[in-house]
Amino acid sequence: MLNLFAKEINPVKILKMQNLQYQEKLFLEDTVPANSQKLGSVDISSLGNWYCLFLTGSYTTLIANDPAVDDGVQHLRAKMSDGSNNRQLFNDYIPLHHYLSPGREKSSISTGVLTDDPSGNLFYPQPWQYMFALSSQILFDVKNDSDYANTYQVTFHGIRFPEAQRLAEIARRKQLRAA
Amino acid sequence: MYMDALGKELDFLHFDLQRQQVPYMYYKIFQIVVTTQPQRITWTIPLDKGYGFLLRRLGGIYGLDNRDAPNANLPPLVNIELYDTTRGRTWQDIAYPLRLVLTPGDQGYWAVQLAPVDTENFGLGFKAEPVKNKLTYNKYYAYRQTVKVELNIDPVPVVVGGLYIELILDGYLIPEMGLEQWQ
Numbered sequence: 188m189l190n191l192f193a194k195e196i197n198p199v200k201i202l203k204m205q206n207l208q209y210q211e212k213l214f215l216e217d218t219v220p221a222n223s224q225k226l227g228s229v230d231i232s233s234l235g236n237w238y239c240l241f242l243t244g245s246y247t248t249l250i251a252n253d254p255a256v257d258d259g260v261q262h263l264r265a266k267m268s269d270g271s272n273n274r275q276l277f278n279d280y281i282p283l284h285h286y287l288s289p290g291r292e293k294s295s296i297s298t299g300v301l302t303d304d305p306s307g308n309l310f311y312p313q314p315w316q317y318m319f320a321l322s323s324q325i326l327f328d329v330k331n332d333s334d335y336a337n338t339y340q341v342t343f344h345g346i347r348f349p350e351a352q353r354l355a356e357i358a359r360r361k362q363l364r365a366a
Numbered sequence: 367m368y369m370d371a372l373g374k375e376l377d378f379l380h381f382d383l384q385r386q387q388v389p390y391m392y393y394k395i396f397q398i399v400v401t402t403q404p405q406r407i408t409w410t411i412p413l414d415k416g417y418g419f420l421l422r423r424l425g426g427i428y429g430l431d432n433r434d435a436p437n438a439n440l441p442p443l444v445n446i447e448l449y450d451t452t453r454g455r456t457w458q459d460i461a462y463p464l465r466l467v468l469t470p471g472d473q474g475y476w477a478v479q480l481a482p483v484d485t486e487n488f489g490l491g492f493k494a495e496p497v498k499n500k501l502t503y504n505k506y507y508a509y510r511q512t513v514k515v516e517l518n519i520d521p522v523p524v525v526v527g528g529l530y531i532e533l534i535l536d537g538y539l540i541p542e543m544g545l546e547q548w549q
Contacts, residue, residue, distance in 0.1 A: 208378055238378070248494050260491035274388065278411075281393040285425055285534050288497040308496035314422075315389045316371065316538075318381060332491070348378055357379055 207356055211237065211347040216340045219263065219331035221251070227327040228270065229343065231319045235350040239319060241312040244287030244341035247294040251335040257297040262333035269317070270324030276317070280330055283339060286313040294338070312344070321350055371420050371538035385541050385548050390419070392535040396517065400430075400529045404521045409533065411513040416547050417539040419507045421448075423500040425534035426464055429492055430527060444531060448505065449514040457505060461518045468500040492532065509542040 217227040231237045246263050249255040264280040284290055289308035319325060331337050369375055371387050392411050413419050428444060445461035507513050513535065541548050 236381075236383070238376075246494070259493055261494040262491060271383075276389060277391045277393065279393045281391055281534065282492065282494075282532070284492070284494045284497065285393070285427075285532070286391070286497065286536075290496045291494040309498075311497040311499070313497070313536075316387070317389050318383055318386055320383050346378075353379060360379075 206349070206352050208346050208348050211345060213237070213325070213343040213345070214340070215325070215327060215343070216338070217327075217329070218336050218338045219329050220336050221331065221334050224328065224330045227329060227339075229325040229327075231321060231323045231325065233322045233350075235348045235353065236321050237319045237345050237347050239315050239317050239325075239343050239345040241314050241344050242286065242341060243289070243310070243312050243344065244283065244339060245289055245292040246283050246287065246339040247297075247337045248291055248333075249294055249297060249335045249337055250333050253298065255294070255296045255298065255335045257294060259291065262331055262337055263329055263339055264332075265327055265329040265339075268326040268328070269319060270326045271320045280328075287339075287341065288312060315343075371422070372540065385543070387420075387541070388417070388539040390537060390539045392513070394533055396531045396533070398519060398529045398531070400519065400522055400527065402521050402523065405519040407517045407519070409515045409517070411535070413507060413509065413511065413513065414539060416509070416545055417541055418509045418511075419513055420538045420540055421503045421505045421507065421513070421535055422537040423502055424468055425498075425500055425536060426468055426532060427492060427495070428464075428529060428531040430529055443520040445518040445520070447516040447518070448503075449516070450505075451511040451514050452508045461516070464517075467503075468498065492530075506540075509545070 213229045213231075215227050215229045217225060219225045246261075248257055248259050248262060250258045250260075250262070261282045261284045264282045265277070266280045267276045268274060269276065288311040291308070325343060327341060329339060371389075394409055396407055396409075398405060398407065424446075444464045446464050446467075447461040448457045449455070450457050515533065515535070517531065517533075519529070
């Protein structure tokens with residue numbers, strides 16, 4: 188008989204820990220018009236700082252053809268920045284297929300597919316460890332070189348640290364040390 | 367338990383937003399005319415002031431602009447060399463094929479109309495393949511060094527035309543804490 192869990196799962200301990208930190212995903216979805224550029228953003232609320240762990244995402248690859256067809260070519264490239272201090276996290280606009288997985292997806296708008304249907308893509312999250320300050324934004328500036336609008340979705344996977352609880356915990360530990 | 371890029375446990379009660387390690391991607395696209403002669407391309411990246419750079423992973427794809435050229439189904443062999451500019455030495459004995467550390471494949475090339483919003487993409491588009499496996503490098507470039515990558519393109523018996531290579535250096539900018547700007 189094998190015990191799957193090396194340690195006992197203690198709900199009380201877990202709930203207490205989740206007061207100070209818990210997993211939270213932030214989602215960004217936008218459509219970039221044909222031959223243009225659009226700035227997408229995700230708000231990091233005033234609840235607390237948010238630590239990003241990795242990214243996943245998908246996008247369409249449409250070109251205009253009464254009304255549109257999927258040509259399988261990457262038309263979107265993006266530059267990510269930290270909105271709190273405008274610190275750029277990419278040196279240039281980087282095509283999305285380099286870091287967003289599962290990546291290319293079918294669109295219901297497409298009247299046909301010029302290349303293979305996208306399916307069964309290996310899921311390969313992009314590690315991206317960075318602390319975003321509370322009340323700031325993640326900026327995702329995207330360019331579209333297609334003659335048709337393309338949509339992208341990005342999920343930022345990370346951990347939220349509620350600020351009020353963090354300060355309370357610091358005060359509590361200081362009190363314990365003083366005692 | 368979460369650790370930063372250098373393996374130190376993160377303290378989530380007390381953390382420094384300004385002096386934290388910053389994830390960063392360097393990207394470049396190269397346009398080469400493949401000939402019967404070997405070629406070498408060097409990419410040097412001066413680092414941001416106040417930071418070293420930990421190279422975690424290298425990504426890359428390539429494609430030809432003429433799918434009907436002779437031998438187009440056998441893209442030229444692209445070899446890569448990385449330099450330890452801190453110590454003035456190389457990080458391999460000889461250049462090794464790009465495909466032995468990542469999965470470049472041949473992502474093809476389609477000539478598309480030059481987009482008015484982006485004049486640096488040479489008017490081309492790569493097939494949107496899924497993100498592929500890459501090996502982890504973990505090479506550290508110290509403050510004030512340059513990241514230097516060299517690509518060696520093997521010659522081919524018959525000229526196949528334009529070769530486009532996209533490279534991504536994915537890693538972390540590590541603040542050099544001894545500097546005055548971080549005090």
